[in-house]
Amino acid sequence: MQNSFTEENYLKIIHALSGRDGAEVSTNALAESTSTRAASVTDMLRKLADKGLIHYKKYQGVTLTESGEKVAIKVIRKHRLWEVFLVEKLGFGWDEVHDIAEELEHIPSEVLVEKLDAFLGHPKFDPHGDPIPDAKGNLTEPDYLIMTDVQVGEKVLMMGVLDHAPSFLQHLDRSGITLGAVIEVQEINEYDKSASVRINGGQTLFISLEVSKNLLVQRR
Amino acid sequence: MQNSFTEENYLKIIHALSGRDGAEVSTNALAESTSTRAASVTDMLRKLADKGLIHYKKYQGVTLTESGEKVAIKVIRKHRLWEVFLVEKLGFGWDEVHDIAEELEHIPSEVLVEKLDAFLGHPKFDPHGDPIPDAKGNLTEPDYLIMTDVQVGEKVLMMGVLDHAPSFLQHLDRSGITLGAVIEVQEINEYDKSASVRINGGQTLFISLEVSKNLLVQRR
DNA sequence: ATATATTTTTAGGTTAGCCTAAATTTTTTA
DNA sequence: TAAAAAATTTAGGCTAACCTAAAAATATAT
Ligand SMILES: [Mn+2]
Ligand SMILES: [Mn+2]
Ligand SMILES: [Mn+2]
Ligand SMILES: [Mn+2]
Numbered sequence: 001m002q003n004s005f006t007e008e009n010y011l012k013i014i015h016a017l018s019g020r021d022g023a024e025v026s027t028n029a030l031a032e033s034t035s036t037r038a039a040s041v042t043d044m045l046r047k048l049a050d051k052g053l054i055h056y057k058k059y060q061g062v063t064l065t066e067s068g069e070k071v072a073i074k075v076i077r078k079h080r081l082w083e084v085f086l087v088e089k090l091g092f093g094w095d096e097v098h099d100i101a102e103e104l105e106h107i108p109s110e111v112l113v114e115k116l117d118a119f120l121g122h123p124k125f126d127p128h129g130d131p132i133p134d135a136k137g138n139l140t141e142p143d144y145l146i147m148t149d150v151q152v153g154e155k156v157l158m159m160g161v162l163d164h165a166p167s168f169l170q171h172l173d174r175s176g177i178t179l180g181a182v183i184e185v186q187e188i189n190e191y192d193k194s195a196s197v198r199i200n201g202g203q204t205l206f207i208s209l210e211v212s213k214n215l216l217v218q219r220r
Numbered sequence: 221m222q223n224s225f226t227e228e229n230y231l232k233i234i235h236a237l238s239g240r241d242g243a244e245v246s247t248n249a250l251a252e253s254t255s256t257r258a259a260s261v262t263d264m265l266r267k268l269a270d271k272g273l274i275h276y277k278k279y280q281g282v283t284l285t286e287s288g289e290k291v292a293i294k295v296i297r298k299h300r301l302w303e304v305f306l307v308e309k310l311g312f313g314w315d316e317v318h319d320i321a322e323e324l325e326h327i328p329s330e331v332l333v334e335k336l337d338a339f340l341g342h343p344k345f346d347p348h349g350d351p352i353p354d355a356k357g358n359l360t361e362p363d364y365l366i367m368t369d370v371q372v373g374e375k376v377l378m379m380g381v382l383d384h385a386p387s388f389l390q391h392l393d394r395s396g397i398t399l400g401a402v403i404e405v406q407e408i409n410e411y412d413k414s415a416s417v418r419i420n421g422g423q424t425l426f427i428s429l430e431v432s433k434n435l436l437v438q439r440r
Numbered sequence: 441a442t443a444t445a446t447t448t449t450t451a452g453g454t455t456a457g458c459c460t461a462a463a464t465t466t467t468t469t470a
Numbered sequence: 471t472a473a474a475a476a477a478t479t480t481a482g483g484c485t486a487a488c489c490t491a492a493a494a495a496t497a498t499a500t
Pocket of ligand 3: 299303317318319321384
């Protein structure tokens with residue numbers, strides 16, 4: 001049988017909270033992420049377990065089964081492909097596409113996804129630098145570093161964001177920090193860890209620790 | 221408040237069944253079109269009436285209010301624009317897009333629709349020849365004639381279809397009858413009203429009355 | 441103008457996905 | 471290790487969108 005909109009969202013969120021190591025996800029964490037109450041989450045977990053999509057033992061937290069992981073990755077693939085479409089083809093800003101993609105990711109039809117993928121030229125990353133799973137369900141997270149790990153004098157490439165909130169993305173836009181930008185750390189303030197950086201060899205600006213914590217970068 | 225997926229479908233179907241003259245639509249007709257039972261339709265009609273989207277007096281059938289008409293036309297606009305996208309950009313056949321568009325038509329976001337419209341070059345017709353409402357909600361049905369009204373010797377342009385079933389559209393594909401094709405009626409059989417027609421000045425083929433009844437054409 | 445047939449509505453129920461409040465289990469602290 | 475705190479589950483309810491069966495209204499036929 002088909003999975004509902006709501007079930008797909010649970011699986012996607014379990015995948016995200018579970019992290020690369022497939023750690024157990026708590027009922028409360030899911031309640032928080034789904035904007036529901038813990039009791040509602042318990043209801044849904046029983047259902048997902050009955051369908052064989054999650055491993056669930058009462059009070060023990062949940063992880064995805066192989067089958068649940070597959071569904072989650074398909075949803076993520078659709079979400080990210082639609083985001084590419086919205087930005088590359090329709091001209092949306094990277095700060096505007098998430099909510100629309102939240103809806104589009106639940107449109108069924110395998111052939112639609114594959115045709116969309118081809119139309120977009122088989123992109124490997126979405127507008128936020130997140131990797132797009134391939135048609136077979138392979139999803140490889142590149143191991144970027146977080147900006148806070150970069151030392152004074154280093155030059156890095158801006159590769160992605162951890163915070164996807166429109167307000168953060170708009171802040172980056174105003175600072176000229178876009179995907180692929182070269183960031184050279186000139187100075188790090190001892191007191192608050194704010195940094196003075198040079199963007200693309202041009203203007204210098206200050207970024208707060210809060211910003212650094214949410215920037216994914218790559219050396220060289 | 222927002223209208224649900226289901227409510228939008230009811231409004232769209234009422235619009236279709238109501239026709240150009242805005243005639244009253246019966247409970248049973250809606251049950252048929254929505255694949256539900258009459259009792260379920262009655263439930264929904266009460267709800268739509270409470271929201272001011274339809275005129276409804278018990279046992280009297282329903283019509284759309286101004287507000288309901290607006291919603292219906294927005295859904296139709298989205299449906300037809302997405303169909304254009306699927307055919308023109310993703311390479312689907314005109315027989316494959318209806319079901320996917322049934323889902324996409326419920327994606328919210330005004331700005332998405334307008335950007336999609338611009339991306340597609342503000343098309344006036346969908347892949348089946350149906351007119352696309354403009355951004356203001358104006359929908360003008362061109363007055364095509366039905367193939368059965370064409371006389372022997374006349375040359376007409378193929379402009380649209382009444383039946384949108386994949387099997388019918390595939391039959392037209394196999395016959396070489398596409399949107400914009402020139403159809404010249406060479407002979408009409410008295411007995412079963414089947415016709416012998418020439419397509420684009422080339423090959424001659426027979427079309428049954430059933431086919432003629434579902435072809436929209438234009439003189440000259 | 442009745443009687444019969446058809447259409448529509450009402451009555452009462454179900455399921456998915458949510459809720460609050462209360463009970464239970466697990467974890468933390470003393 | 472026992473008490474307190476936190477997390478989780480259970481119990482009981484709600485709403486949207488459906489259902490079947492029965493009642494009521496309307497339309498049709500004699
Ligand atoms: Mn997103
Ligand atoms: Mn993204
Ligand atoms: Mn269609
Ligand atoms: Mn169409």
